Amino acid sequence: MPRLLRHPAALLLAAASPLVFAADPVPYADLDTDTSGHSHMPGVVNVKGERQHYRSLSATGATKTDALLMDLPQSVRVLTGDLLRDAGVTSLAGALELSSGIAKQSPLGGLWDSYAMRGFTGDPNFGSDYMVNGFSSSRGYNGMRDAANTQNVEVLKGPASALYGRGEPGGTVNITTKKPKFVPEYNADFSLGSFNMKRAAVDLTGPLSDNFAYRLNAAHEKGDSFRDTLTVERSLFSPSFIWLLGDRTTVSYEIEAVRQRTPFDRGVLAVNGKLGAVPVSRFLGEPNDGPMTVKSLGQQLFIHHDLSDQWILQAGLSYRDSELTGYSSEANNLLADGRTLRRQRRHRDFSSTDVSGRIELVGKLTTGTIRHEVLLGVDAYHFDDHRVQLRRNPSAGNAYAIDIFAPVYGGVADPLALSIDTQEGQKAHGLYAQDQIDLGAQWKALVGVRHDSYDQEVTNNRLNVSNNQSLSATSPRVGLVYQPSKAWSLYASAAKGFRPNSGISINNQAFPAEQSRSYEVGAKLETGKLTGTVAVYDISKRNVLTVNPLNTDFAVAAGEVGSRGLELDVSGELARGLRVSGAYAYTDATVTRGDNTIVTGSRFANVARHSANLVATQQFSLGTGTASFGGGLQYVGERLGDVAVSSKFTLPAYTTAKLLASYSPTPKLRLALNVENLFNRSYYASSYSQLWVAPGAERTVTLNAHYRF
Template sequence: MSRFTFGSLLFAVAGSVPAHAVADDTRSTPAADAAPVVEAIEVVGRRQGGGYEAGQVDGTKSSLPLLELPQSVRVLSRQALDDLGAVRLDEVLDYVGGVSRQNNFGGLWDNIAIRGLAGNENTGMAMLLNGLAGNRGFNAPRDLADIERVEFLKGPVAALYGASEPGGTVNLVTKKPLWQRASSLEAYAGSWDAYRTALDTTGPLGERFAYRLNLAAEDKGSFRDHVHSERQVVAPAFTWLLTPDSSLEYSGQWLRHATPLDRGVQAIAGKLGQVPRTRFSGEPDDGDVTVQNQTHQLVLRHDLASGWQARAALSWRQTRLDGVSTEPSRVLDDGRTLWRQRRDRDYRSNDFALQAELQGKLELAGLQHEVLAGVDSYRFRLDQRMLRVNPSADAPYAIDLLDPVYGQTPPTPLPNTDTHEHQRGTALTLQDAVTLAPAWRLLLGARTETVEQSLHNRRTGTTTKQDPTETSPRAGLSWLPAPGWAVFANAGRSFRPNPGSDADGQAFEPEIGRAYELGTKWESADKRLGATLAVFDIAKRNVVYNNGSGNSAAAGEVSSRGVELDIAGQLGTNWRLTGSLAWYDTQVERDSTLEIGSRLLGVPRLNAGVLAVYEAQAPVGGRYGVGGGLTHVGERVGQAYTAAEADAGTEAFMLPSYTTAKLVAYWAATPSLRLSLDVDNLFDKTYYTSSYSRVWVTPGAPRNVTLGVQAKF
């Protein structure tokens, strides 16, 4: 569907929505009618005048304020997302301490590491959506059209969520229906013929039913030759008040993302820069690889006596990735001839999950407790079919990187992968947040989980199975020595089943991790500015990496140690600030393939980001805002470094460090009309964001400008 057709649909839908003023209070249910109105806020469209303070955090499953929680948590509010001009998750990562980019599969999904530790090398780390599993299977880059805030839960969270990384996880919280009508229509145009249209509308449909609908459509060119993408997002939600004590909530999303699989540029003799950052090494006639995601969540809540609440949730997700691609294999010694392989993929997954929880407060042994008890279960099926042909001297399927000629007759790929993976997981979760004394908080938790995992290879007829059971405990302690200050420490274990198999068809053992964290938090008296400083020490074993020969292998043990600083909030009347600084030391501790002591793939020693925005009344009327940001990412290992390479004297392939700047500005001519400007990579820096190997390197975009108009009605 083109941008014109889908954009016309958005305008048509917008025209059918009753026009009302933007909501002017924080009420989200009729029960709040008696609540005082504190201040005017905006509930749809890009915001101005809001704050970066975290407010509510769903992912901790505790009512403890963030200051008192013995854990490092960074929340990017909707105001922060709007100030950054972010429409995808990838666009906010530089401003969160301890987050680094990993292989993004040619731009077809998100893949990040938190505190230096990534998840599965293909599909990435486990993420959450409203506290439920959010990205099992193959998922397009996450769109933020229907996202209210992004919660980075650092440290081990396996005691709450099971399969996860010891460095932390990401919980995306969707926009909820509101009980006051408001609508926003936005349109953007940017460099390389990039266009986006979005609609956000919400309101009541009767006294007990409220809706929200987010739509978005993109038709986006690229600085990369022959690369173009389209995406459409439909995200409905509703809240139904069944009784005064019960509610049923639904949130869904249909997302279609289509683009050529683009493996980026290649390093020549280990050096970047000879191949232009615009150069596409695939075949334009291959067409798009398409990712289609469908997500449905239902949550039933019931308030019991004495402040207790029962909650039941159901989640169903389907994903599909299919298409043909021509991908780099290796660069010959002449420094310009690239041998290529051809792949035809059809990947599908189905994920069904149930969750039931009971949460409330009680007094026991003279202490105040907030107790959570939950059980959950999931069924996940993944089918992967791929046809593939590798190059050879007789059929190199080659291209000249410095003078490419496209349109070759492609070789016919043959069956390569045909597997069916089935996972069944069942878990029991317990958590207790204890007020030990006015200045002390204790958080205890544990989760016992059993996963039955089977992988059937249809080509060979073989099936591998495993059914590990693991208990993941966690303990944390906070001390509040003075108003606005906290000192905290925590420790925990993590557990994650490894999908797939090694070159011999054997299943990988699960990843097991442990993590320690020590830190301090500060919060201003008005709670509008806060900071967290933390140090951490993490180790995990059975980590799956590319072993340098194109196969997957499990590393013996890896570690990550470091320090992070996050700060966000309001400075005085006019300034907002968000920033981070992180330093880490990652390395392979024990392995039979990777070089002992080598750094982990894609993780810099230092990264930092800061964004400051100034707001005031405009001399010509209305309000204006102007700001800027800087991000720095240090040097990173660009391909896993093997012991064989070290013995041969081959240097590790490194991605160079980079620093980029951005400019943001807006003018709100009236309360219902706003113009925006976003300039990324202001000084047109050449840089590389991530890589998987010397021939799969993702270049960063040159300077690009986006103009937007946002209307509220």
């Protein structure tokens, strides 16, 4: 990886908030303790011998403090490690299927994670937004995220701009990675599955000295696809270290190296507006193009210092270098005979670097009878992106065509010509403050404000023209919580958001920034074994970027859009050994002010009005061991299937089922059988247009063995 390694792994300080050192929800000892029962790491609560199952009492990404879910004036879903394991999840995409209000979007030929939260998709140039340990990790080209080093996934609904800066008003995702432990623990996973899939993963951790510990997470997966001729290979290598510098200071350093090789795959197509004419396995690209390669190298170094029992200082940087290269053959247009598909050919060479950092002060104080937990911070990032694309459209002399009913591969396109050569630089910094206010036994409040300044320069090297702009915005949020009893919590919140847009328009102009307003009310339930949240929201947003249907190489601003809806999330233990996780969402996301291209009243592409999921497993004793058996259902309603939202093309609703079973003959060994799409239904997960429709996978059986040494 010569391009990735040109930058040394130096000068990486990242702000270590309590989210970095949150308690580990797996059933093993988190950190060793001294004879007094106190952890060697300040501020860590140890969890020994107790599972949190599908429940999580706190979500540190929501406030950067160890705030209880019941005290937060927003909807938050924490997908715990137990839930991800029981559901057989090995990817971010699989994890997000368990939450309400999230819709799959077109994944750029299978190269990255793309989803909409409450209807909003993020930057179409880079896939959807997510954070890793509180740092933005989606800018650039990072591939499909593997879950091998994931401790839990926090789905933070609603705008987070007042805390994190640029972001979607629908919400964001924060991934907490697995942390080193001072108790040795060695785990290995081996999986075999349909389509010749083979996967191996290790999770090793332990002390290197009394004050220094390591953790190594690594995974490699390779197999064919249910799609004809395709082979997919993914690798993750993620070492991490924790160093305890005395009683008050902790340093934590992490590396995350990812490599993905998979052919670019736009999926199937609709013939005369109807799906199903070709099987979901039909590949309409060109095998001779070979795989697209995605490489990403991320590094984070966290520093956490206790100034006193009440105040904490945390500061640092995060660095990520990524690239995407390779050839593709993509559907261009279907001829009148209904079977001859003309194709375009492209070569992409994209690369980016992303450096960000922050300094924060967190403390507790009291004014009269009112208690405060205050966060003050400053952060900045510098993002560079270089995109070169060669392209050749079909012509009368060379249609570069394929028969969709009887494909014969091996076609040769005309030589490629330069289509895009752009260099973009973004620089931004922000100041922010937050106050979590305890007003008494039943009332709590959260107020926050952030001011962002942003500079962008975009150069079109092909045309030798440049554009730049400087923007600033103030993003406040306020929320109020009322707790009539220990089991119930009612809340209301309001916030503004700000998000710069990347890229240039077809007229070589930089885009204005997105601006949003969001309102939300909801209720939460927290019993001894069950948690639930119901939320109602209303979001409006302007200057939204969407793909230009007149030229898919460029984007357009869609004017104003809005989303309103209702969401319900429930998880926990209904009866002894019966674990459940369920979610439902009603999402009404539409264009509220469009133009001749983006029609007012049009629904957002790939966002269903109704969606729901349910996972249930029963744990029981079997012989001298333990076992579980259960399953799940996933429902997604009808969706618009074309980014040219004046189109009437829709994707049909679908329901899929899964089977989940496991057996642990000893405490060290766990065998699991997962069957996805149990009844082998043909369905369509997302779409970009009638020519680019991503089908869902056929029935997939996976057998996994987990061994703890």
